[in-house]
Amino acid sequence: MAGKEIGRRYFIGTLTAASVAGMIPRAFSAPPSRLAVFGGQPVRTAAKKWPKWPHVDERMIDEVVKTTRSGVWSRIQSPINGAVATFEKQFAGMIGSKYCIGTGSGTQALAICVEAMGIGPGDEVITSPYTDFGTISAILTSRALPVMADLDPASYQLDPADVERKITPATKAIMPVHIMGLPADMDRIMDIARRHRLKVIEDACQGALAKHRGKSLGTIGDLGCFSFQASKSIACGEGGAIVGNDESLIDECYTVHNHGTNRKGKHVTIGPKNRMNEFEAAILNGQLPTATERFLLRNRNAAYLSSKLKGFAGLIPQKQYDGTESGGYYNYAMSYKKEAFNNASRQQFLKAVAAEGIALSPYIRNGLHHEAWIDHILALDEYKQLFPAARLQKYREEARHLPGCDQVCEEMVVLPGSGPLIAGTADMDDVINAVMKVYENRDQLKSL
Numbered sequence: 001m002a003g004k005e006i007g008r009r010y011f012i013g014t015l016t017a018a019s020v021a022g023m024i025p026r027a028f029s030a031p032p033s034r035l036a037v038f039g040g041q042p043v044r045t046a047a048k049k050w051p052k053w054p055h056v057d058e059r060m061i062d063e064v065v066k067t068t069r070s071g072v073w074s075r076i077q078s079p080i081n082g083a084v085a086t087f088e089k090q091f092a093g094m095i096g097s098k099y100c101i102g103t104g105s106g107t108q109a110l111a112i113c114v115e116a117m118g119i120g121p122g123d124e125v126i127t128s129p130y131t132d133f134g135t136i137s138a139i140l141t142s143r144a145l146p147v148m149a150d151l152d153p154a155s156y157q158l159d160p161a162d163v164e165r166k167i168t169p170a171t172k173a174i175m176p177v178h179i180m181g182l183p184a185d186m187d188r189i190m191d192i193a194r195r196h197r198l199k200v201i202e203d204a205c206q207g208a209l210a211k212h213r214g215k216s217l218g219t220i221g222d223l224g225c226f227s228f229q230a231s232k233s234i235a236c237g238e239g240g241a242i243v244g245n246d247e248s249l250i251d252e253c254y255t256v257h258n259h260g261t262n263r264k265g266k267h268v269t270i271g272p273k274n275r276m277n278e279f280e281a282a283i284l285n286g287q288l289p290t291a292t293e294r295f296l297l298r299n300r301n302a303a304y305l306s307s308k309l310k311g312f313a314g315l316i317p318q319k320q321y322d323g324t325e326s327g328g329y330y331n332y333a334m335s336y337k338k339e340a341f342n343n344a345s346r347q348q349f350l351k352a353v354a355a356e357g358i359a360l361s362p363y364i365r366n367g368l369h370h371e372a373w374i375d376h377i378l379a380l381d382e383y384k385q386l387f388p389a390a391r392l393q394k395y396r397e398e399a400r401h402l403p404g405c406d407q408v409c410e411e412m413v414v415l416p417g418s419g420p421l422i423a424g425t426a427d428m429d430d431v432i433n434a435v436m437k438v439y440e441n442r443d444q445l446k447s448l
């Protein structure tokens with residue numbers, strides 16, 4: 001067999017991840033095939049396409065045409081039966097929330113919640129350094145202080161012990177981020193919030209439809225926020241939503257998002273104009289009827305990949321907490337352990353896998369605690385006047401030391417949830433075969 005390419009089926013059939021890792025006896029004795037990066041045959045050629053993203057179908061197009069023709073282009077033209085109102089009812093029903101408000105983005109949704117809870121100058125909100133900057137920006141918009149707690153490096157989620165350590169008398173809320181749409185450690189976070197009388201705003205921007213202990217993400221805390229930006233599993237270009245069960249809090253969110261004007265048209269408070277528009281809602285309304293199908297497919301594919309990687313020391317799938325029933329799988333995320341690959345760097349590994357036709361990639365390369373916004377806000381008079389100097393100094397120091405997050409930034413590799421993760425089982429086999437082929441040839445990676 002020397003010099004022959006090893007068939008893909010052969011890899012999947014006999015060379016499970018666990019056997020490669022040497023954890024169970026191996027039935028495989030053929031010499032490794034040549035890596036595509038060195039001129040060998042790739043596991044997957046460009047002729048095999050991944051599903052297109054964003055998802056588009058006729059129902060979505062019909063809804064947009066209907067809205068165009070109707071002339072109802074703003075939610076205030078039809079507050080009860082318009083596209084936005086219809087979306088809000090449908091989405092709330094799908095995730096089991098009493099109320100929903102459509103917004104222009106996930107960032108807007110989060111910022112509205114902060115403002116509606118009365119959190120502002122001089123207050124602190126604890127959140128994750130490993131997230132879209134929209135999470136942090138939503139706290140800064142109200143001139144509150146985003147305090148970053150460290151991560152559990154295996155789950156990439158907030159470490160509840162560090163959350164509790166970071167609570168000060170100024171802390172008003174916790175904003176857990178369900179990263180990749182998998183549930184954060186909500187049992188412990190809700191317990192901490194109750195004991196310290198803090199509000200919880202769930203950043204479920206990546207977690208539409210996912211469940212933890214029978215509840216949808218976004219419905220566990222006081223308020224939950226979603227993003228429908230183009231890459232998200234339910235997408236309309238730019239869009240977002242707030243969900244909650246407390247009528248008066250949701251009414252406050254409505255008022256804030258409607259430039260401070262309440263449902264009765266009275267101008268009562270401060271707020272931006274962050275209303276979802278009817279066209280965004282039309283695309284969502286056309287998409288929701290099939291969204292669960294794609295959500296289930298992502299979960300099936302993720303479970304399949306995890307079963308194939310079980311016992312493999314080189315790529316460890318994102319850890320899930322007790323109570324996790326499903327995930328949004330914005331990405332299927334894994335930790336790359338270079339020790340298992342003869343200390344080849346993540347970059348070398350990714351280059352070899354890409355040549356095999358599989359685009360795995362890092363996600364966030366730099367935790368938000370390393371970005372310039374921190375020094376920027378600490379230099380602003382408003383922060384200097386609102387927080388004691390000693391507090392800001394401690395804040396600056398603590399933000400330098402989030403080793404769990406740094407580890408995640410170094411190790412994570414992802415298969416995108418938009419497109420690849422809604423492909424078929426044979427496509428998932430290609431992913432595993434590419435990884436295993438690179439693993440078999442790990443001695444050569446150092447020369448890349």
Ligand SMILES: Cc1ncc(COP(=O)(O)O)c(C=O)c1O
Nearest residue numbers: 105106107132134135205227229
């Ligand atoms: C975890 C997280 N939070 C917040 C946001 C912000 O959402 P948007 O891009 O819709 O403003 C995103 C989207 O990228 C996100 O992934």
